Amino acid sequence: MKPSTKQRSTSKQRRLRPIVANDLLRFVAVTDPQVAPDGTSLVVVRKSAGHSGAVESSLWIAPTDGSRASHPLTTGTKDTQPRFSPDGSKIAFVRCGSNKIAQIALLALNGGEASVLTEFPEGSFRSLAWSPDGRSIALSFRATEAEWTDAARKERERLGKSDPPRVLDARWHRLDGDGWFGAARHALFIVDAHTGAHRLVYDEDAMGHFDLAWSPDSRCIAIATNRANDALLKPWKTELLILDVAKRTLSPVPGLPIGPKGAVTWSPDGKRLAWAGRRGRDSAYSTENLELWTCGVPVKHKGKRGKHAGRHDHHHHHHHHHHPRSLTHQFDLCLGVGTLSDGADAAFDPTIRWSADSRTIYTRIGWEGEGHLVAIDLDGTAPRFLTRGAFEHVLGNLSSDGQTLAAIRTDPVTPAEAGVLALGGARATWKPLTNFNAALAAELDLSAPSEHWVTAEDGHRTQVWVMLPPKSAAKPKGKSKKRPGVLEIHGGPHAQYGVAFFHEFQLLAAQGYVVVYPNPRGSKGYGRDHCAAIRGSWGDRDWVDVQAVMQFMEQHPAIDAKRLGIMGGSYGGYMTNWAIAHTHVFKAAITDRCVSNMLSMSGNSDYVQLPDDYWIGTNFDRPETLWRASPIAHFKGVKTPTLIIHSEGDLRCNIEQAEQVHTALTLQDVPCRFVRYPMSTSHGMSRVGPPDLRVHRLEEILAWWRRWL
Numbered sequence: 001m002k003p004s005t006k007q008r009s010t011s012k013q014r015r016l017r018p019i020v021a022n023d024l025l026r027f028v029a030v031t032d033p034q035v036a037p038d039g040t041s042l043v044v045v046r047k048s049a050g051h052s053g054a055v056e057s058s059l060w061i062a063p064t065d066g067s068r069a070s071h072p073l074t075t076g077t078k079d080t081q082p083r084f085s086p087d088g089s090k091i092a093f094v095r096c097g098s099n100k101i102a103q104i105a106l107l108a109l110n111g112g113e114a115s116v117l118t119e120f121p122e123g124s125f126r127s128l129a130w131s132p133d134g135r136s137i138a139l140s141f142r143a144t145e146a147e148w149t150d151a152a153r154k155e156r157e158r159l160g161k162s163d164p165p166r167v168l169d170a171r172w173h174r175l176d177g178d179g180w181f182g183a184a185r186h187a188l189f190i191v192d193a194h195t196g197a198h199r200l201v202y203d204e205d206a207m208g209h210f211d212l213a214w215s216p217d218s219r220c221i222a223i224a225t226n227r228a229n230d231a232l233l234k235p236w237k238t239e240l241l242i243l244d245v246a247k248r249t250l251s252p253v254p255g256l257p258i259g260p261k262g263a264v265t266w267s268p269d270g271k272r273l274a275w276a277g278r279r280g281r282d283s284a285y286s287t288e289n290l291e292l293w294t295c296g297v298p299v300k301h302k303g304k305r306g307k308h309a310g311r312h313d314h315h316h317h318h319h320h321h322h323h324p325r326s327l328t329h330q331f332d333l334c335l336g337v338g339t340l341s342d343g344a345d346a347a348f349d350p351t352i353r354w355s356a357d358s359r360t361i362y363t364r365i366g367w368e369g370e371g372h373l374v375a376i377d378l379d380g381t382a383p384r385f386l387t388r389g390a391f392e393h394v395l396g397n398l399s400s401d402g403q404t405l406a407a408i409r410t411d412p413v414t415p416a417e418a419g420v421l422a423l424g425g426a427r428a429t430w431k432p433l434t435n436f437n438a439a440l441a442a443e444l445d446l447s448a449p450s451e452h453w454v455t456a457e458d459g460h461r462t463q464v465w466v467m468l469p470p471k472s473a474a475k476p477k478g479k480s481k482k483r484p485g486v487l488e489i490h491g492g493p494h495a496q497y498g499v500a501f502f503h504e505f506q507l508l509a510a511q512g513y514v515v516v517y518p519n520p521r522g523s524k525g526y527g528r529d530h531c532a533a534i535r536g537s538w539g540d541r542d543w544v545d546v547q548a549v550m551q552f553m554e555q556h557p558a559i560d561a562k563r564l565g566i567m568g569g570s571y572g573g574y575m576t577n578w579a580i581a582h583t584h585v586f587k588a589a590i591t592d593r594c595v596s597n598m599l600s601m602s603g604n605s606d607y608v609q610l611p612d613d614y615w616i617g618t619n620f621d622r623p624e625t626l627w628r629a630s631p632i633a634h635f636k637g638v639k640t641p642t643l644i645i646h647s648e649g650d651l652r653c654n655i656e657q658a659e660q661v662h663t664a665l666t667l668q669d670v671p672c673r674f675v676r677y678p679m680s681t682s683h684g685m686s687r688v689g690p691p692d693l694r695v696h697r698l699e700e701i702l703a704w705w706r707r708w709l
Contacts, residue, residue, distance in 0.1 A: 016470075017443055017445060017472060018445055018470065018472045018473055018510035018511075019444045019445075019446065019503070019507055019510045021507060021698040021699050021702065022695060023440065023444070024049075024503055024691060024694055024698065025049045025691050025692075025695065026049075026440050027343070027440065028047065028048045028415075028436035028437055029046075029047040029048070029343060029416065030044050030045070030417060030418045030436060031044070031394075031408070032044065032045045032082065033394075033406035033408055033418040034082050034083060034396050034397050035064065035084075035396065035397060035398070035399050035404050035406040035420060036084050036088045036399070037087070037088045037399060037400040038399065038400070039399035039400075039403060040063060040065070041061055041062065041063050041109075042061065042062050042064055042070075042406055042418060042419070042433050043060070043061045043073060043082045043084070044060055044062075044070070044408075044418040045057050045059060045079070045080050045081075045082065046059070046060045046072075046434075048436075049691035049692075050077060053691060053692050054690065055688075056078070057077070057078055058072055058073075058074050058075070058076055058079050059072070059073040059076075059079050059082050059091070059093060059107075060073055060434065062433040062434060064420050064433060066431070069435065070433060070434045070435065070436075073107065074093070074095075074114055075113075076095050076096075078097075079093055079094070079096075079105075080093065080094050081093055081125065081128050083129065084130075085193070086130055086133070086400075087134055088109070089108060089109060090107060090108045091109065092105070092106055092117070092128060092130065092137055092193070093105055093107070093114075094125045094128065095114065095116065100122070100150045101120075101121070101150075102120075102122075102123070102124070103117065103119070104117045104120075104125070104128070104139070117191065117193070117196040118196045118198060120141055120198065121143045121144070121149075122143070122149045122150060122151070123141055123142050123143040123144050123184075124141070124142050124178075125140065125141055126139070127139060127212055129212060132216055132217070132218050135192070135194070135218070136190050136191060136245075137190070137193055138188060138189070138191075138212055138214065139188075139189055139191065140186040140187070140188055140189075140208075140210065140212070141186060141189050142181065142184050142185055142186040142187070142208055143184060144181075144184065145181065145182045145183070145184050147164050148180075148182075166180060166182065167182075168182060169183060170183040171232045171608075172207045172231075174651050176650065176651035176683040177651075177683065177684050177688070179651075179682075184208075185205065185206075185207070185208030186208035186209070186210070187200055187203035187208070188201050188202035188203070188210070188221070189201065201243060201245065202223060202225075202243055202250070204225065204250075205223075205226060205231075206226055206228055206229060206230075206231035206232070207231050207232060210223050210224060210225035210226075211223070211224040211225075211262050211264050211275075212224075212264070213265045213266045215242075215266050215270055216268055216270045217270060218245075219246065219301075220243060220245060220301050222240060222241070222265075222266055222273055223240070223241045223243055223250075223264070224240055224261045224264040225238065225241060226238045226239070232608060233608070233610060234281075235260055235281070235282070236260065236280065236281045236282070237258070238259070238260050238262075238277070239252050239256065240252065240256060240261060240264060240273060240275065242297070242298070242301050244301075251300075251301070253295065253297075253298060255295075255323060255324060256295065256324050257279045258281070259277050259278045259279045259282075260277050260278065260282070260283055261275045261276070261293070262275060262277065262284055262349075262350065263275055263276045263351065263352050265353070265354060266354075267354050268354055268357075268358050269358040270297065271297055272295065272297060272358065273295055273297055274292065274294045274352050274354065274361055275293050275352070276290050276291070276292060276293070276336065276352060277293050278290060278291050278326070281613065282613075285336070285348070285494065286494070287494060287531045287532035287534075287614075289329075289332065289333060289334040289335075289528050290336035290350060291328045291329055291335065292326065292327045292335060292352065292361060292376055293325065293326050294324070294325065294327060294378065295323060295324040327376050327378070327380065328376065332528055333365050333367070333374075334365070334366065334525075334528075335350035335351075335365065336348055336350055336524070337371070337495070337524040338366070338492070338495040338496070338524070339369070339370075339371050339496055339497070339499075340490050340491065340495050340497055340498075340500075341392075341410075341501060341687075342502055342503050342687050343410060343415055343416050343500060343501045343502065343503065348495070350364075351363055351364045351394075351395040353398045354402075355398075355402045356400070356401055356402030356403075357402070359377060359378055360376065360377050360378070361375070362374070362375055362386075362395070362398070362405065363376065364394070365383070365385075366496055366498070366525045367525055368463055368498075368525055369390075369465070369497060369498030369499050369525060370389070370498055371391070371393050371394070371498070372385050372386070372387045372388070372391075372393060373386045373387045373393055373395060373405070373407070373421060373428055374386065384426070386421070386423065386426075386427055386428040387421070387427070387430070390411055390412070390451075390499040391409055391410070391411050391499060392409070392410050392411070392416075392500040393408065394408040394409075394416075395407050396418075403422065403423055403424055404420050404421070404423070405420060405423060406418070407420065407430075409430060409432070410499075410501045411501065412446075412448060412465075412467075412499050412500070413441075413446040413448050413501070414437075414441065414501060415436075415437035415440075415501045416437075416500070416501060417432050417433075417435065417436065417437065417438075418434045419431050419432040419434070445470040445472035445473075445510070446470060447470045447509040448467075449465040449467040449505075450465070450466050451463065451464070451465055452465070452552070454518070454545075454549055454552045455548065456544045456547070456548040457547075457548065458544060460521060460541070460544070460545060462518050462520050462521070462548060462549065463518065463519050464516060464518040464519075466514060466515070467505055467514070467515040467516075467517075468509065468514055469483060469511075469514065470509060473509065473510050473511065473512045474511070474512050476512065481558075482560035483512055483513060483514050483558060483559060484512070484513050484514070484560055484564070484565065484705070484709035485513065485514045485553045485563070485564050485565070486508055486513045486515050486516070486564075486565045486566075486567060487516050487517075487518075487549065487553060487564065487565070488504075488505065488515060488516070488517040488567055488568060489517075489518075489520075489546065489566065489567070489571075489572035489575040490517070490519070490523070490568065490572050491568065491569050491571045491572045491593075492523070492524070492571050493534065493571040493574075493575075494522065494524050494531055495523065495524055496524050496525040497519055497523075498519075498525070503698075507698060507702070508705070511705070513565075513709070514553075514558050516556075518545065518546070520541075520549070521533040521534055521542050521544075521545050522538070522541075522542045536615050536625065537625075537629065538571075538578075542575065543575070543579075543582070546575060546579065547583075550583075550585060554585075562587070563587055564586050564587060564709075565586055565589065565705055565709050566579050566586045566589050566590075567589065567590035567591070567701070568591070568592065570592075570594070570595070570652070570683065571595065572592070573592050573593055573594025573596075573653070574594055574595040574631060576589050576590065576592075576594065577591055577594055577595075577596050577631035578631045578634070580639075580640040581631050581634035581635050581638055582634060584639055584640065587640075587641075587709055588640060588641045588642070588705070588708030588709060589640045589641070589642045590642070590643040590644075590645065590701055590704055590705075591642060591643070591644055591658070592645040592646070592686070593650055593652075593683055594644070594653060594661065595631075595653050595657055596630065596631050596632045596657045596660045596661045597630045597631075598619075598626040598629050599619040599626050599627055599630065600619070600654075600656060600660070601653065602615070602618065603619050605651075605653065606651040606652055607652075632660050632661070635661075635664040636668075637668075638664065638665065638668060638670055639668075640670065641670065641671040641672065641708050642665055642670065642671075642672045643672070643700065643701070644658045644661055644662055644674045644675065645675050645677075645700065646658035646675075646676055646677070647676075647677040647678075647681040647682060647683065647689075648677065648678055648679045648681070649677075649679040649680055649681050649682050650683045650685075651682065652683040655676065658674065658676075662674045673700075673704070675697070677689070677693055677697070678693075681693060685697070
């Protein structure tokens with residue numbers, strides 16, 4: 001029996017092919033998994049490259065018992081944000097129609113076509129949430145400024161008029177990936193689920209970035225919001241408000257510490273709020289851990305119980321239960337650890353889900369390159385990891401009995417698919433329910449990375465993954481069996497590389513490169529100190545770790561030490577620039593959407609840098625620290641041939657950062673090539689940009705490495 005099995009597996013092996021750049025057009029992304037209240041079905045957003053070249057998104061559904069494969073629920077090409085009604089009979093979602101105007105649509109699950117419910121003007125929707133009684137839908141909506149609507153644009157074209165100037169009075173007027181919105185803000189509206197009529201109930205958030213949660217009795221909405229005029233400069237002024245929906249009164253939750261607060265949720269018993277936050281003046285994105293907090297709901301908002309019950313309740317509970325407290329502070333875990341890949345947008349946003357008995361909170365924790373479901377009990381015992389292994393999980397919602405959690409799972413050789421996690425035991429059981437990428441993955445000879453720990457000169461350990469070329473990759477030329485090595489540095493910097501499927505890494509491995517990707521100091525996922533080590537001093541401890549990884553590569557038996565390349569995007573582009581300014585080890589480099597000059601960057605990014613907060617000084621006062629940390633300040637003598645990739649529409653790292661690199665290399669006669677993607681693309685182009693341009697970018701990368709490595 002044995003020989004024939006072996007024969008079969010080799011013949012199967014022979015059929016596998018190396019992955020190519022164009023496979024990007026065939027991969028399907030799956031996002032926003034939602035399980036029905038009764039746990040019997042799962043709805044997801046399926047995103048793929050359409051015939052037109054644009055990304056098409058539709059809603060798909062699958063029964064959770066696996067009795068039928070996932071199948072399309074809607075026929076739209078721009079359907080997103082599905083949300084089950086509390087009784088499970090219908091789904092509300094955002095549909096962008098042929099007129100480019102998005103509306104809320106409803107689809108009854110017992111058959112029939114989706115019908116458009118609302119009549120909003122042109123704009124953008126966020127945070128769709130049904131009231132628990134099923135009568136209303138709360139949502140965050142921002143109307144497009146009048147002169148920038150599609151209709152106004154077409155009218156100008158018809159009349160031959162110029163585009164108007166942007167006149168900006170608002171400090172906060174643009175966001176990468178969201179574009180320029182001027183003074184327009186997201187505000188909280190309540191839509192009547194029966195008639196579609198909408199009314200504005202809250203519009204005091206200074207930046208339009210609030211999170212919301214209904215109370216179980218549908219009378220109130222908790223809002224995590226920053227109402228300060230100078231919210232952009234004072235992220236710690238976030239508060240929790242309770243909105244009485246009928247009376248439209250707002251009452252702040254008293255006694256909360258200063259600091260960012262987001263992802264607010266209401267416990268099923270109505271007694272508590274939970275949120276992601278921390279004490280202190282940093283924004284949610286920080287070197288400090290984002291913690292899980294909870295507090296008691298002020299008595300008058302607790303719903304239908306009488307005064308006596310409220311009093312009795314207060315007396316009955318331990319006093320500290322009503323005061324705000326962090327459940328994770330002593331455990332050195334962070335709720336805001338994004339795992340970067342190109343298969344989907346990174347999950348930086350914290351997820352908080354209550355158990356049905358209101359005693360446990362479920363959240364996603366990123367740790368050592370993985371992303372796991374973690375249960376945190378209110379009684380203060382240690383967090384319990386309910387998933388284990390080399391997997392990345394993104395969490396959706398919970399069924400009403402708290403037993404079934406919608407989720408997405410991926411690993412280095414498995415593109416993301418959606419399914420459910422069954423809770424109730426010491427471990428959650430994963431059940432995949434979509435199969436969008438299985439046929440494609442079955443054709444491909446993929447590479448499973450190995451994990452290593454590298455010790456730097458100061459004794460600090462860094463986790464590193466090595467992806468060797470698969471069997472089907474072209475054999476090395478010449479006598480040597482060694483291959484060129486490519487070092488990939490992630491962006492953030494406060495994020496992590498890890499075990500998510502990464503097309504670009506697989507593509508490089510298939511082309512015969514050994515791909516090495518580390519999480520040096522500054523990365524999230526290794527506790528607070530590992531992350532905070534580079535606060536206000538990039539190019540120091542992070543560079544020490546990167547050099548240790550370079551040494552590891554030079555000594556690696558599969559890598560030709562004379563043919564090393566370095567590449568990275570965003571902060572990874574910063575570190576690529578820093579590396580070529582400090583060493584001649586690399587034969588070539590690729591700097592993508594990079595940071596090169598901290599002085600100019602601090603004056604033109606969408607997020608402002610507060611003086612003496614993360615960095616000492618500013619570009620107009622005591623610029624020394626920022627200048628010393630700028631790669632461009634060290635560019636005299638750079639020799640490394642460099643490919644520069646950037647988007648003209650990048651509002652996070654302005655394209656002038658790349659232009660400075662290009663000019664410095666040109667003046668020093670260093671071979672370089674500058675690829676500029678159009679205004680319509682943003683900082684996240686390699687993950688969420690137009691599929692044809694993403695393929696173009698990969699082809700440019702491969703051509704550069706072919707030429708120099």
